[in-house]
Amino acid sequence: MDMSDRCDFRQWLASQGLKLTAVRLAVLEILGAASCALRAKEILEVIRSRRRVNKVTVYRILEDFCNRGMVRRLSLEGRVSHYELACEHRPPHPHFQCHTCREVQCLEPVPLTRVWTELQGPVGNRADHIDIRVEGLCHKCREEA
Amino acid sequence: MDMSDRCDFRQWLASQGLKLTAVRLAVLEILGAASCALRAKEILEVIRSRRRVNKVTVYRILEDFCNRGMVRRLSLEGRVSHYELACEHRPPHPHFQCHTCREVQCLEPVPLTRVWTELQGPVGNRADHIDIRVEGLCHKCREEA
DNA sequence: AAAATTGTTGCAACTAAGTTGATTTTGGAG
DNA sequence: CTCCAAAATCAACTTAGTTGCAACAATTTT
Ligand SMILES: [Mn+2]
Ligand SMILES: [Mn+2]
Ligand SMILES: [Zn+2]
Ligand SMILES: [Zn+2]
Numbered sequence: 544m545d546m547s548d549r550c551d552f553r554q555w556l557a558s559q560g561l562k563l564t565a566v567r568l569a570v571l572e573i574l575g576a577a578s579c580a581l582r583a584k585e586i587l588e589v590i591r592s593r594r595r596v597n598k599v600t601v602y603r604i605l606e607d608f609c610n611r612g613m614v615r616r617l618s619l620e621g622r623v624s625h626y627e628l629a630c631e632h633r634p635p636h637p638h639f640q641c642h643t644c645r646e647v648q649c650l651e652p653v654p655l656t657r658v659w660t661e662l663q664g665p666v667g668n669r670a671d672h673i674d675i676r677v678e679g680l681c682h683k684c685r686e687e688a
Numbered sequence: 689m690d691m692s693d694r695c696d697f698r699q700w701l702a703s704q705g706l707k708l709t710a711v712r713l714a715v716l717e718i719l720g721a722a723s724c725a726l727r728a729k730e731i732l733e734v735i736r737s738r739r740r741v742n743k744v745t746v747y748r749i750l751e752d753f754c755n756r757g758m759v760r761r762l763s764l765e766g767r768v769s770h771y772e773l774a775c776e777h778r779p780p781h782p783h784f785q786c787h788t789c790r791e792v793q794c795l796e797p798v799p800l801t802r803v804w805t806e807l808q809g810p811v812g813n814r815a816d817h818i819d820i821r822v823e824g825l826c827h828k829c830r831e832e833a
Numbered sequence: 834a835a836a837a838t839t840g841t842t843g844c845a846a847c848t849a850a851g852t853t854g855a856t857t858t859t860g861g862a863g
Numbered sequence: 864c865t866c867c868a869a870a871a872t873c874a875a876c877t878t879a880g881t882t883g884c885a886a887c888a889a890t891t892t893t
Contacts, residue, residue: 562889564841583879597843602880618821622767622850622879637807639815648813653806661798662782662820667827668793670784674821675807676763682812707860709870728850742872747851749870767850767879 550575550630559611566596570604571613571628579647580617580625580638619647619676637675643684650677695720695775704756711735711745715753716773724792725762725770725783764792764821782820788829795822 552571556563569590574581587601605626608614617625619640625647627633636652655673662673680688697716701708714735719726732746750771753759762770764785770792772778781797800818807818825833 562840566842595843598879599844599881600842603842606881618763618765620763622769624767624879639810639813641813642816648810650807653803658798658803658806658820661803662795662822665784665793665827667830668784668786668824669830670822670824671787672823674823675803676819676821677807677815678817678819679813679815682810685812685814707869709860711871743850744852744873745871751851769850 549632550628555613555630559613561607565594566590566600567604569593570601570608574614574626574628575630577627579649580619580627582623582625584623586626617647618674620645620678635672637677639677639679639681641681641684642678643680646681646683648681694777695773700758700775704758706752710739711741712749714738715746715749716758719759719771719773720775722772724794725764725772727768727770729768731771762792763819765790765823780817782822784822784824784826786826786829787823788825791826791828793826 550571552568552575553563555571556567561567570586573586573589583598583602583605586605587596587598590596590601605614605616609616609626612629614626615629615635617627617638619625619638627649629635634652637650639648639650640646653675658673658675659670662670695716697713697720698708700716701712706712715731718731718734728743728747728750731750732741732743735741735746750759750761754761754771757774759771760774760780762772762783764770764783772794774780779797782795784793784795785791798820803818803820804815807815
Protein backbone atom coordinates (compact mmCIF):
# COMPACT_ATOMS: atom_id res chain seq x y z
CA MET A 544 0.00 0.00 0.00
CA ASP A 545 2.87 2.37 -0.76
CA MET A 546 1.81 3.87 -4.07
CA SER A 547 1.94 7.48 -2.97
CA ASP A 548 4.67 8.12 -5.51
CA ARG A 549 1.96 7.80 -8.11
CA CYS A 550 0.08 10.77 -6.70
CA ASP A 551 0.92 14.23 -7.98
CA PHE A 552 -0.04 16.32 -4.97
CA ARG A 553 0.37 19.64 -6.78
CA GLN A 554 -2.03 18.52 -9.44
CA TRP A 555 -4.41 17.13 -6.85
CA LEU A 556 -4.57 20.48 -5.07
CA ALA A 557 -5.10 22.28 -8.38
CA SER A 558 -7.91 19.93 -9.37
CA GLN A 559 -9.58 20.72 -6.05
CA GLY A 560 -9.32 24.43 -6.71
CA LEU A 561 -6.94 24.80 -3.79
CA LYS A 562 -3.90 27.00 -3.88
CA LEU A 563 -0.58 25.29 -3.58
CA THR A 564 0.75 26.30 -0.20
CA ALA A 565 3.71 24.99 1.75
CA VAL A 566 1.65 23.56 4.60
CA ARG A 567 -0.94 21.86 2.37
CA LEU A 568 1.79 20.22 0.34
CA ALA A 569 3.65 19.18 3.47
CA VAL A 570 0.52 17.55 4.95
CA LEU A 571 -0.07 15.54 1.77
CA GLU A 572 3.56 14.52 1.48
CA ILE A 573 3.78 13.44 5.10
CA LEU A 574 0.57 11.41 4.87
CA GLY A 575 1.73 10.00 1.54
CA ALA A 576 5.00 8.81 3.02
CA ALA A 577 3.41 7.37 6.17
CA SER A 578 3.01 3.63 6.54
CA CYS A 579 0.11 4.05 8.93
CA ALA A 580 -2.40 6.66 10.01
CA LEU A 581 -0.94 9.65 11.83
CA ARG A 582 -2.21 11.91 14.59
CA ALA A 583 -2.48 15.64 13.95
CA LYS A 584 0.26 16.24 16.49
CA GLU A 585 2.63 13.93 14.66
CA ILE A 586 1.99 15.68 11.37
CA LEU A 587 2.53 19.02 13.08
CA GLU A 588 5.84 17.91 14.52
CA VAL A 589 7.16 16.67 11.19
CA ILE A 590 6.29 19.97 9.52
CA ARG A 591 7.86 21.89 12.40
CA SER A 592 11.12 20.05 11.89
CA ARG A 593 11.31 21.90 8.58
CA ARG A 594 9.49 25.18 8.99
CA ARG A 595 7.46 27.32 11.40
CA VAL A 596 3.71 26.47 11.50
CA ASN A 597 0.79 27.09 13.78
CA LYS A 598 -1.23 24.06 14.86
CA VAL A 599 -4.44 25.81 13.83
CA THR A 600 -3.27 25.83 10.24
CA VAL A 601 -2.67 22.10 10.28
CA TYR A 602 -6.01 21.36 11.96
CA ARG A 603 -7.84 23.53 9.44
CA ILE A 604 -6.10 21.90 6.48
CA LEU A 605 -6.86 18.42 7.81
CA GLU A 606 -10.50 19.36 8.39
CA ASP A 607 -10.76 20.74 4.86
CA PHE A 608 -9.08 17.70 3.29
CA CYS A 609 -11.44 15.39 5.20
CA ASN A 610 -14.50 17.31 4.01
CA ARG A 611 -13.25 17.02 0.44
CA GLY A 612 -12.60 13.30 0.81
CA MET A 613 -8.88 13.74 0.20
CA VAL A 614 -8.06 12.47 3.68
CA ARG A 615 -9.85 10.01 5.96
CA ARG A 616 -10.22 10.64 9.67
CA LEU A 617 -10.13 7.44 11.69
CA SER A 618 -11.89 7.11 15.04
CA LEU A 619 -9.78 4.66 16.90
CA GLU A 620 -9.45 3.92 20.59
CA GLY A 621 -9.01 7.02 22.68
CA ARG A 622 -9.87 10.59 21.94
CA VAL A 623 -7.26 11.26 19.27
CA SER A 624 -8.14 11.24 15.60
CA HIS A 625 -5.81 9.58 13.14
CA TYR A 626 -5.53 10.71 9.55
CA GLU A 627 -4.60 8.87 6.37
CA LEU A 628 -4.50 9.72 2.71
CA ALA A 629 -7.65 8.89 0.75
CA CYS A 630 -6.14 9.11 -2.71
CA GLU A 631 -7.31 6.83 -5.49
CA HIS A 632 -4.55 4.34 -4.68
CA ARG A 633 -5.65 3.98 -1.07
CA PRO A 634 -9.20 2.68 -0.77
CA PRO A 635 -10.90 2.43 2.65
CA HIS A 636 -9.71 -0.57 4.61
CA PRO A 637 -9.90 -2.07 8.09
CA HIS A 638 -7.34 -1.32 10.77
CA PHE A 639 -5.66 -3.25 13.49
CA GLN A 640 -4.92 -1.52 16.75
CA CYS A 641 -2.79 -2.94 19.54
CA HIS A 642 -4.25 -2.79 23.07
CA THR A 643 -0.83 -2.24 24.54
CA CYS A 644 1.24 0.06 22.37
CA ARG A 645 -1.82 1.52 20.59
CA GLU A 646 -0.04 1.30 17.26
CA VAL A 647 -2.30 1.25 14.24
CA GLN A 648 -1.76 -0.99 11.23
CA CYS A 649 -3.63 -0.82 7.95
CA LEU A 650 -5.16 -4.12 6.84
CA GLU A 651 -5.98 -5.21 3.31
CA PRO A 652 -9.32 -3.93 2.02
CA VAL A 653 -12.07 -6.55 2.38
CA PRO A 654 -14.96 -6.97 -0.02
CA LEU A 655 -17.86 -5.79 2.05
CA THR A 656 -20.68 -7.45 0.18
CA ARG A 657 -20.62 -10.36 2.61
CA VAL A 658 -20.54 -8.09 5.62
CA TRP A 659 -23.32 -5.89 4.28
CA THR A 660 -25.75 -8.75 4.14
CA GLU A 661 -25.03 -9.53 7.78
CA LEU A 662 -25.60 -6.00 8.92
CA GLN A 663 -29.30 -5.42 8.62
CA GLY A 664 -29.89 -2.22 10.52
CA PRO A 665 -33.28 -0.75 11.30
CA VAL A 666 -35.26 -0.36 8.11
CA GLY A 667 -35.03 3.09 6.62
CA ASN A 668 -31.44 3.81 7.55
CA ARG A 669 -29.15 4.48 4.63
CA ALA A 670 -25.73 2.96 5.20
CA ASP A 671 -22.86 4.74 3.46
CA HIS A 672 -19.75 3.22 4.89
CA ILE A 673 -18.53 0.41 7.11
CA ASP A 674 -15.69 0.97 9.50
CA ILE A 675 -13.90 -2.12 10.78
CA ARG A 676 -11.37 -2.13 13.57
CA VAL A 677 -9.61 -5.22 14.82
CA GLU A 678 -8.26 -4.98 18.34
CA GLY A 679 -5.59 -7.20 19.75
CA LEU A 680 -1.95 -7.57 20.62
CA CYS A 681 0.58 -6.76 17.90
CA HIS A 682 3.48 -9.09 17.16
CA LYS A 683 6.01 -6.78 18.82
CA CYS A 684 4.03 -6.61 22.06
CA ARG A 685 3.48 -10.39 21.96
CA GLU A 686 7.21 -11.02 21.91
CA GLU A 687 7.73 -8.79 24.91
CA ALA A 688 5.12 -10.76 26.87
CA MET B 689 -32.11 -6.19 23.35
CA ASP B 690 -33.96 -5.07 26.45
CA MET B 691 -33.24 -7.87 28.89
CA SER B 692 -31.73 -5.73 31.57
CA ASP B 693 -34.52 -6.79 33.93
CA ARG B 694 -32.82 -10.14 34.09
CA CYS B 695 -29.70 -8.59 35.57
CA ASP B 696 -29.45 -8.26 39.34
CA PHE B 697 -27.09 -5.34 39.62
CA ARG B 698 -26.64 -5.62 43.37
CA GLN B 699 -25.54 -9.18 42.99
CA TRP B 700 -23.31 -8.29 40.06
CA LEU B 701 -21.49 -5.69 42.15
CA ALA B 702 -21.13 -8.14 45.03
CA SER B 703 -19.75 -10.85 42.75
CA GLN B 704 -17.17 -8.33 41.58
CA GLY B 705 -16.17 -7.53 45.15
CA LEU B 706 -17.44 -3.99 44.76
CA LYS B 707 -19.31 -2.15 47.47
CA LEU B 708 -22.88 -1.30 46.69
CA THR B 709 -22.95 2.46 46.37
CA ALA B 710 -25.62 4.78 45.08
CA VAL B 711 -23.62 6.00 42.12
CA ARG B 712 -22.46 2.57 40.99
CA LEU B 713 -25.98 1.26 41.11
CA ALA B 714 -27.31 4.31 39.29
CA VAL B 715 -24.75 3.90 36.49
CA LEU B 716 -25.73 0.26 35.99
CA GLU B 717 -29.45 1.03 36.11
CA ILE B 718 -29.16 3.89 33.64
CA LEU B 719 -27.11 1.82 31.21
CA GLY B 720 -29.48 -1.10 31.72
CA ALA B 721 -32.49 1.02 30.83
CA ALA B 722 -30.85 2.71 27.84
CA SER B 723 -31.82 1.65 24.35
CA CYS B 724 -28.47 2.80 22.96
CA ALA B 725 -25.00 3.65 24.15
CA LEU B 726 -24.73 6.76 26.32
CA ARG B 727 -22.08 9.40 26.78
CA ALA B 728 -20.59 9.98 30.23
CA LYS B 729 -22.21 13.40 30.32
CA GLU B 730 -25.64 11.94 29.67
CA ILE B 731 -25.21 9.41 32.45
CA LEU B 732 -24.04 12.18 34.76
CA GLU B 733 -27.07 14.31 33.98
CA VAL B 734 -29.51 11.50 34.64
CA ILE B 735 -27.91 10.81 38.01
CA ARG B 736 -27.90 14.52 38.82
CA SER B 737 -31.63 14.70 38.24
CA ARG B 738 -31.93 12.48 41.32
CA ARG B 739 -28.97 13.26 43.54
CA ARG B 740 -25.78 15.26 43.84
CA VAL B 741 -22.72 13.68 42.17
CA ASN B 742 -19.31 14.76 41.03
CA LYS B 743 -18.34 13.98 37.45
CA VAL B 744 -15.06 12.45 38.63
CA THR B 745 -17.01 9.78 40.46
CA VAL B 746 -18.90 8.83 37.33
CA TYR B 747 -15.77 8.81 35.18
CA ARG B 748 -13.93 6.65 37.70
CA ILE B 749 -16.80 4.20 37.97
CA LEU B 750 -17.11 3.92 34.19
CA GLU B 751 -13.37 3.38 33.86
CA ASP B 752 -13.47 0.68 36.52
CA PHE B 753 -16.50 -1.06 34.97
CA CYS B 754 -14.79 -1.03 31.56
CA ASN B 755 -11.62 -2.58 33.00
CA ARG B 756 -13.72 -5.29 34.61
CA GLY B 757 -15.59 -5.97 31.38
CA MET B 758 -18.92 -4.97 32.92
CA VAL B 759 -19.28 -2.05 30.52
CA ARG B 760 -18.06 -1.54 26.96
CA ARG B 761 -16.58 1.75 25.82
CA LEU B 762 -17.36 2.49 22.18
CA SER B 763 -15.07 4.62 20.05
CA LEU B 764 -17.42 6.29 17.66
CA GLU B 765 -17.06 9.40 15.55
CA GLY B 766 -15.77 12.38 17.45
CA ARG B 767 -13.89 12.59 20.68
CA VAL B 768 -16.66 11.41 22.99
CA SER B 769 -16.77 7.88 24.33
CA HIS B 770 -20.08 6.06 24.50
CA TYR B 771 -20.77 3.41 27.10
CA GLU B 772 -23.06 0.39 27.10
CA LEU B 773 -23.72 -2.48 29.45
CA ALA B 774 -21.67 -5.61 28.78
CA CYS B 775 -23.77 -7.99 30.86
CA GLU B 776 -24.27 -11.57 29.76
CA HIS B 777 -27.48 -10.65 27.95
CA ARG B 778 -25.75 -8.06 25.78
CA PRO B 779 -23.01 -9.52 23.63
CA PRO B 780 -20.75 -7.26 21.55
CA HIS B 781 -22.46 -6.08 18.40
CA PRO B 782 -21.99 -3.58 15.57
CA HIS B 783 -23.36 -0.06 15.70
CA PHE B 784 -24.93 2.35 13.29
CA GLN B 785 -24.13 6.03 13.63
CA CYS B 786 -25.88 8.81 11.74
CA HIS B 787 -23.67 11.38 10.03
CA THR B 788 -26.16 14.12 10.75
CA CYS B 789 -27.70 13.71 14.19
CA ARG B 790 -24.83 11.49 15.43
CA GLU B 791 -27.33 9.16 17.08
CA VAL B 792 -26.05 5.67 17.74
CA GLN B 793 -28.12 2.53 17.19
CA CYS B 794 -27.19 -0.97 18.25
CA LEU B 795 -27.33 -3.55 15.47
CA GLU B 796 -27.86 -7.27 15.82
CA PRO B 797 -24.72 -9.23 16.62
CA VAL B 798 -23.17 -10.78 13.52
CA PRO B 799 -21.35 -14.09 13.45
CA LEU B 800 -17.79 -12.98 12.89
CA THR B 801 -16.38 -16.19 11.52
CA ARG B 802 -16.99 -14.97 7.99
CA VAL B 803 -15.44 -11.60 8.71
CA TRP B 804 -12.44 -13.13 10.47
CA THR B 805 -11.40 -15.04 7.43
CA GLU B 806 -11.46 -11.85 5.39
CA LEU B 807 -9.31 -9.97 7.86
CA GLN B 808 -5.85 -11.42 7.54
CA GLY B 809 -3.68 -8.98 9.41
CA PRO B 810 0.11 -9.11 9.53
CA VAL B 811 1.24 -12.51 10.72
CA GLY B 812 1.96 -12.64 14.43
CA ASN B 813 -0.74 -10.24 15.55
CA ARG B 814 -3.28 -11.71 17.94
CA ALA B 815 -6.76 -10.42 17.20
CA ASP B 816 -9.07 -10.30 20.22
CA HIS B 817 -12.08 -8.38 19.06
CA ILE B 818 -13.64 -6.87 15.97
CA ASP B 819 -15.37 -3.56 16.16
CA ILE B 820 -17.80 -2.75 13.36
CA ARG B 821 -19.37 0.65 12.82
CA VAL B 822 -21.80 1.43 10.03
CA GLU B 823 -22.05 5.08 9.09
CA GLY B 824 -24.93 6.62 7.22
CA LEU B 825 -28.12 8.61 7.44
CA CYS B 826 -30.72 7.44 9.93
CA HIS B 827 -34.37 7.16 8.96
CA LYS B 828 -35.36 10.25 10.91
CA CYS B 829 -32.75 12.41 9.20
CA ARG B 830 -33.68 10.93 5.82
CA GLU B 831 -37.26 12.06 6.23
CA GLU B 832 -36.17 15.59 7.05
CA ALA B 833 -34.08 15.73 3.86
C1' DA C 834 1.04 51.02 -10.22
C1' DA C 835 -2.28 51.34 -6.59
C1' DA C 836 -6.37 49.58 -4.56
C1' DA C 837 -9.58 46.16 -3.59
C1' DT C 838 -10.84 41.48 -3.17
C1' DT C 839 -9.98 36.90 -1.79
C1' DG C 840 -7.75 33.17 0.37
C1' DT C 841 -4.33 31.69 3.87
C1' DT C 842 -1.86 31.81 8.14
C1' DG C 843 -0.97 33.27 12.89
C1' DC C 844 -2.15 34.43 17.55
C1' DA C 845 -4.63 34.28 21.76
C1' DA C 846 -8.20 32.83 24.08
C1' DC C 847 -11.55 29.26 24.63
C1' DT C 848 -14.01 24.63 24.97
C1' DA C 849 -15.12 19.81 25.91
C1' DA C 850 -13.89 15.55 27.78
C1' DG C 851 -11.45 13.48 30.76
C1' DT C 852 -7.52 12.97 34.54
C1' DT C 853 -4.84 13.64 38.87
C1' DG C 854 -3.79 14.16 43.70
C1' DA C 855 -5.20 15.45 48.04
C1' DT C 856 -8.88 15.40 51.41
C1' DT C 857 -13.27 14.00 53.32
C1' DT C 858 -17.02 10.78 53.73
C1' DT C 859 -19.18 6.24 53.98
C1' DG C 860 -20.40 1.15 53.36
C1' DG C 861 -20.33 -2.73 55.71
C1' DA C 862 -17.18 -6.20 58.22
C1' DG C 863 -16.18 -7.30 62.86
C1' DC D 864 -21.43 0.72 67.42
C1' DT D 865 -16.72 1.28 65.89
C1' DC D 866 -13.42 1.52 62.58
C1' DC D 867 -10.94 1.68 58.27
C1' DA D 868 -10.29 0.61 53.49
C1' DA D 869 -12.85 1.92 49.82
C1' DA D 870 -15.46 5.45 47.61
C1' DA D 871 -16.79 10.22 46.74
C1' DT D 872 -15.59 15.07 46.44
C1' DC D 873 -13.04 19.21 45.17
C1' DA D 874 -9.96 21.98 42.75
C1' DA D 875 -6.67 22.12 39.59
C1' DC D 876 -4.75 20.25 35.41
C1' DT D 877 -4.24 18.09 30.69
C1' DT D 878 -5.07 17.13 25.97
C1' DA D 879 -7.06 17.73 21.49
C1' DG D 880 -9.27 20.53 19.05
C1' DT D 881 -12.06 25.13 17.97
C1' DT D 882 -13.19 30.12 17.40
C1' DG D 883 -12.78 34.93 16.20
C1' DC D 884 -10.08 38.20 14.55
C1' DA D 885 -5.95 40.38 12.83
C1' DA D 886 -2.13 40.13 9.60
C1' DC D 887 -0.39 38.75 5.44
C1' DA D 888 -0.10 37.15 0.57
C1' DA D 889 -1.73 36.35 -3.92
C1' DT D 890 -4.83 37.73 -7.54
C1' DT D 891 -7.96 40.74 -9.79
C1' DT D 892 -9.84 45.25 -10.74
C1' DT D 893 -9.37 50.12 -11.68
MN1 LIG E 1 -5.17 2.77 7.01
MN1 LIG F 1 -24.69 -1.21 21.39
ZN1 LIG G 1 1.61 -3.39 20.33
ZN1 LIG H 1 -29.83 10.98 12.13
